[in-house]
Amino acid sequence: MTTSSLPLDDETAGAVVDAMVPLVGIPMAPEWRETVIASVKATAAAARLVLDFPLDDTVEPAPVFQASGPLA
Amino acid sequence: MSAHETASAIAAAVTAGRLSAAASVEAALARIAAADPGVNAFTDVTAERARTRAAEIDAGLAAGKAPGPLAGVPFAVKNLFDVEGIPTRAGSKINREREPAGRDGALVRRLEAAGAVLVGALNMGEYAYDFTGENAHDGPSRNPHDRARMTGGSSGGSGAAVAAGLVPLTLGSDTNGSIRVPSAFCGTFGLKPTFGRLSRAGSYPFVASFDHLGPLARSVADLGLAYDAMQGEDPDDPWQTPRPLEPVSAALAQGTTGLRIAVAGGYFARGGEPDCFAAVKQAAEALGATRSIEIPEAARARAAAFVITAAEAAGLHLDRLRVRPGDYDPAVRDRLIAGTTIPAAWVHRAQRFRSWYRARVLALFDEVDVILAPCTPCRALRIGQATMELDGVTVPARPNIGVFTQPISFIGLPVVAVPVRVGGGLPLAVQVIAAPWREDLALRVAGELEAAGVGAAPVAG
Numbered sequence: 069m070t071t072s073s074l075p076l077d078d079e080t081a082g083a084v085v086d087a088m089v090p091l092v093g094i095p096m097a098p099e100w101r102e103t104v105i106a107s108v109k110a111t112a113a114a115a116r117l118v119l120d121f122p123l124d125d126t127v128e129p130a131p132v133f134q135a136s137g138p139l140a
Numbered sequence: 141m142s143a144h145e146t147a148s149a150i151a152a153a154v155t156a157g158r159l160s161a162a163a164s165v166e167a168a169l170a171r172i173a174a175a176d177p178g179v180n181a182f183t184d185v186t187a188e189r190a191r192t193r194a195a196e197i198d199a200g201l202a203a204g205k206a207p208g209p210l211a212g213v214p215f216a217v218k219n220l221f222d223v224e225g226i227p228t229r230a231g232s233k234i235n236r237e238r239e240p241a242g243r244d245g246a247l248v249r250r251l252e253a254a255g256a257v258l259v260g261a262l263n264m265g266e267y268a269y270d271f272t273g274e275n276a277h278d279g280p281s282r283n284p285h286d287r288a289r290m291t292g293g294s295s296g297g298s299g300a301a302v303a304a305g306l307v308p309l310t311l312g313s314d315t316n317g318s319i320r321v322p323s324a325f326c327g328t329f330g331l332k333p334t335f336g337r338l339s340r341a342g343s344y345p346f347v348a349s350f351d352h353l354g355p356l357a358r359s360v361a362d363l364g365l366a367y368d369a370m371q372g373e374d375p376d377d378p379w380q381t382p383r384p385l386e387p388v389s390a391a392l393a394q395g396t397t398g399l400r401i402a403v404a405g406g407y408f409a410r411g412g413e414p415d416c417f418a419a420v421k422q423a424a425e426a427l428g429a430t431r432s433i434e435i436p437e438a439a440r441a442r443a444a445a446f447v448i449t450a451a452e453a454a455g456l457h458l459d460r461l462r463v464r465p466g467d468y469d470p471a472v473r474d475r476l477i478a479g480t481t482i483p484a485a486w487v488h489r490a491q492r493f494r495s496w497y498r499a500r501v502l503a504l505f506d507e508v509d510v511i512l513a514p515c516t517p518c519r520a521l522r523i524g525q526a527t528m529e530l531d532g533v534t535v536p537a538r539p540n541i542g543v544f545t546q547p548i549s550f551i552g553l554p555v556v557a558v559p560v561r562v563g564g565g566l567p568l569a570v571q572v573i574a575a576p577w578r579e580d581l582a583l584r585v586a587g588e589l590e591a592a593g594v595g596a597a598p599v600a601g
Contacts, residue, residue: 088481093462100465100474107478110539111450114443115486118493121440129491130498131349 076112081105143171143305143599147213147362150308151255154197154212161197161212165190165257168214171306172259179282179291181300183219184226184261190214193257208255209365209389215309218295219261220268220344221245221353230344231266231294233277233467234460245342246377247311247353247370254369259307262297266469268313268346269453269476270294271321271541272521276469280523283326284600285566289520292325292541294318298356299326305599309357309366313343315350316445317515317545320571323356323557325520327567328597329586330356331363334576335552336381338367339374347452348379349491350445350549358597360587363556364389367579388580396588399581401429404513404573407438408544411530412517416544419560419568420514426592427585433508436500441547444490444497446539451487454479471538498551505575510585514544515557515569544571554579556586558595570595 076084082105089096089104096104145153153159169187176182194212201207217223220230222241229236243249248258263281265273273296274280281296283289284304291300295312299322302310312319314332323330331354338353345351355366368387374380403409403424409417409432424430454461457476465473504511517530521537528537548555553576557569572589574582589595 084481085478089477092458092480094458094465094477094480095462096465096477100470100477103470103474104477107450107475108481111447111478111482114446115482115490117440117443118447118490119486121437121493121496123489123492123496127492127496129488130494131491 076109078105081108081112084108145308146359147210147308147357147365148359150213151209151211151365155207157201159212161194161257162191164212165194165214165259168259168307175304175306178287179284179300179304180279181262181281181297181304181306182216182260183229183263183278183297184223186223186258186260190257190259193252197255197257208253210251210369211255213256213309214259214307215251215256215311216258216260216262216301216307217248217311218264218298218313220264220313221248221261221311222342223248223258223261226261228344230268231264231275231278234464235344243342246339246374250370250372251366256309262301262310264297265294266472267457268294268315268318269472271317271538273322274523276471282523283520285327286520288522289566290325290523292321292520295322295356298322299328302326302328302356302358303600309355309362311353312356313346314352314354314549315347316449316549317542319354319356320515320545320555320557320569321541323559324515324567324569327559328356328358329360329363329559329595330354330557331367331579331583332549332555333367333579334554336379337383338370339377339380341374341376345456347449349448349452352549360583360590361389361392364392364583383577386577386580388583391580392583392587394584396427396585399510399585400508401427401510401512401585402431402433402508403429404435404511405432406434408435408513411543412514413519415562415565416514416517416568418562420512420570422560422562423512423558423570423589423594426589426594429512431508433504433511435504435511435547437497438547440493441497441550442543444493445546445550447482447486447490450475450479451482454482494550501551502575509574509581511573513571513573515571516541517543519566519568548573552576554582556582558586558589559597560595
């Protein structure tokens with residue numbers, strides 16, 4: 069099992085935000101950028117904990133789709 | 141009826157003819173008019189509707205009709221529940237521009253079918269992405285025990301309205317702790333049922349994977365009454381798990397004899413103020429619980445809940461974020477924007493970890509029936525407080541308030557938050573956690589704590 073990634077630094081997190089936010093089409097004001105980056109870093113830190121935990125490939129995701137369920 | 145009466149007492153008085161539903165409702169409306177400006181719990185007061193409903197109940201009683209187990213009990217709901225005739229704002233500026241709801245939410249209908257009377261909708265953190273009870277659009281709900289302090293969130297108005305004695309019963313939602321945190325900060329009892337137990341139809345969503353609805357009240361019997369009235373299958377909620385009606389009220393008197401009760405150790409025994417653990421110890425001693433049990437990988441569970449929450453919430457809000465991000469509460473908006481950048485592979489992995497974790501935690505219930513854990517790592521923080529100190533480390537306040545609640549709701553376990561006082565300070569709460577579908581056991585233990593005088597939810601002031 070390899071470790072997932074190094075901690076996300078400000079520069080990399082900023083690059084992620086600057087690439088992804090236009091991709092999803094959100095008009096982000098410059099003054100929001102710093103707190104968005106802080107939140108991206110917090111999420112990455114949480115994800116690292118999850119990604120570093122080994123799971124067998126047979127472990128299924130928790131949500132289960134039922135074909136007979138309601139449409140919406 | 142005074143502010144101190146429980147829902148059970150009000151229903152008994154109305155059923156016996158000692159109190160009219162109209163008088164019960166007028167008393168609640170008067171309390172709201174007098175005291176709500178100080179706590180900012182209500183965003184809508186449905187006085188006319190409530191008076192009409194109360195008159196119907198009184199007319200039914202006069203005609204010999206059974207009034208229902210919640211006869212004449214005034215209640216209010218977090219403003220993410222649909223209330224006919226009111227836009228379901230979910231704490232937001234944007235949603236209050238929506239068309240008024242054409243029908244009450246499922247749980248509102250069920251409580252009213254049991255004789256309860258809706259008197260209004262309650263303040264909440266925007267779109268439920270919140271542990272504080274603060275709101276940029278409606279102002280913060282204020283803790284009735286100290287109005288400079290947070291109620292906790294996101295069901296902040298739900299906690300404040302009960303703790304201030306405005307109504308004896310409210311409904312909230314709990315995705316990562318939003319019923320249990322206000323219960324701890326405001327000192328109320330709160331029930332987060334098993335994921336999939338109660339219908340979510342007619343409520344505004346936050347995170348489909350984790351959203352739960354449930355009651356807050358000042359007694360365990362009141363939680364049971366409300367919970368029993370709200371059970372039952374609802375074809376309008378595709379996430380609900382088909383279950384038979386499993387009423388709990390009659391079982392509450394059984395006490396805890398024969399139940400195996402343990403205290404959560406490890407992750408749940410550190411990272412909080414000492415009094416949070418003292419509250420758990422107090423509860424354990426009252427119950428004679430000496431065993432400790434380790435919930436495995438709870439920190440990772442919280443982390444996985446954090447990732448899934450951010451991603452699903454961002455997905456839900458993407459269209460609005462693209463056209464009017466400036467209309468969001470800034471404290472919510474920037475986290476939602478960040479959530480749109482999360483790789484799908486991380487979310488997939490978090491949902492797979494959820495399966496692993498569920499299997500390990502469910503195995504614990506072969507050995508014990510109920511697990512006790514702290515509810516929050518601190519008492520109510522000051523409104524606007526951005527950081528707090530845990531174990532000598534300064535950490536951001538908002539995400540860390542839910543550090544003990546998130547690993548439990550992540551896998552949908554039923555929990556009763558039991559308010560406990562330690563050393564005369566502001567309230568705290570203990571989580572009483574049971575296996576899926578065993579709300580009865582959690583409520584029985586909560587009832588035992590209440591009977592022992594350890595758990596109590598007096599009206600503030």
